[in-house]
Amino acid sequence: MSYNGGPPGTKSVQCLGSRNPSDTVEIRRRATEQGVVDLITKETNNSRVSSSFVSKRSGSEFSTPSGKRRKTSNVTTNLSTHCTTIQSRWSQGAFRWVHKGRYVPNPRIPGHNGGPQNGELCVIKEFKTGSVYEESFFQNDIKAVDKADSIIYAFNGHCFTGIGAKTIHLNKPAIWEDVHPDATGRKSKKLVEPMLEGEFLKFNSNSGYTNGADFMQEALSHFSYHHTGCKFLLCDLQGGHYADSYVLTDPVIMSADNEKAYGATDLGKEGIDNFFAHHRCNRYCHAHWKKPQAPQASSRIPRLQSTSMSLALGTKKSEDERKKKLEAILDRKHW
Incomplete structure (x- = not known):
């Protein structure tokens, strides 16, 4: 990819807004201690590499919501239109x-100032294998975030009070496309979102793990099953922990109909039953909230802190094959 006006070793992408992010040794240390894989730092060398730029594609179905997140809003969004990769992998x-990025002015637009978040950090994600060119490939991630957004909005409406009660927000990604094509002549796509500041924690996983300290997140997962009429479970909750709120990222939705419509981390009814087999209601759970009858822990789903069954995805055409492989791996108890 060709150099296009940024400093050596950079790539540019389009991202959503956030609070003022910070990138400190302390944040990374805590993230590592919590076992949050997505925030473990991977050092890179200082060799000079070529640069490329990525921006929002004109007419994209996944347009950027307008405005930064406010206290009355449920998701983080942005007005900035361009950013650059400052540390690959x-x-x-x-x-x-996961690449580290920063909002910068768009060099293709004369006089562009980088938008309201110029200079702030963001996160850029791309799949290791499979298609990185089809927007449909990323739709499971976007669909899971949209479902989580509606659940969290309803949960916040319950106005929980008391020690530990906080408003929950959601870090919402978007799909952006490389400005310049690669050697194949195609432009790869990436999933990008704001970088969270503050204390980053893993609250629970999609296999029944819970950190045992954040009761609101456990209640949110329970509420999600009740609120959706026993059809879905919101779990694998992780994100920023602040004085008056949480900001979650990378949520997992599991579906009771076993269609696994939300990707490789959707463990279906077996995953939901396994989650509730380990769940213990707390002061934020309501007695009338529904849960599966006599849920059984699955011997095929180890109770891990990390996200379970995050398989390498294929193209849209290989989705059926991916589901077959998922079932085969479960049958072999091979993780």
Whole structure:
């Protein structure tokens, strides 16, 4: 990819807004201690590499919501339109590379000032394998965030009070496209979102793990099952912990109909039952909230702090094959 006006070793992408982010040794240390894979720092060398720029594609279906997050809003959004990668492969998850980015002026637009978040940090995610060119490939992530958004909005409406009660917000990603094509002539896409500041914690996972300290997040997962008519479970909750709120990122939705419509981390009814087999109601759970009858812990789903079944995805055409592989791996108890 060609150099296009940024400093050596940078790439540019389009991102959503956030609070003023910070990137400190302390944040990364806490993230590492909590076992949050997506924020474990991966050091890179200082070699000079070529640069490329990524911006929002004109007419994209996934347009940027307007305005930064306010206290009355449920999600973080932005008005900035361009950012640059400042550290490639900064960290990684089971099936995605995570790059560190920063909002910058768009060099293709004369006089562009970088927008309201110029200079702030963001996160850029791309799949390690499979198609990175089809927007449909990213739709499971976007769909899960949209479902989580509606659940969290309803949960906040309950106006919980008392020690530990806080408003919950959601870090919402967007899909952006490289400005310049690669060697194949195509422009790869990336999932990008604001970088969270403050204390980053893993509250629970999609396999029944809970940190045992954040009761609101456990109640949110329970509420999600009740609120959706026993059809879905919101879990794998992680994110920033602040004085008066939480900001969650990378949520997982599991569906009771076993269609696994939300990607590789959707463990279906078996995953939901396994989650509730380990769940213990707390002061934020309501007695009338529904849960599965006599849920059983699954021997095929180890209770892990990390996200379970984050398989490398394929293209849209290979989705059926991916589901078959998922079932085969579960049958072999091979994680």
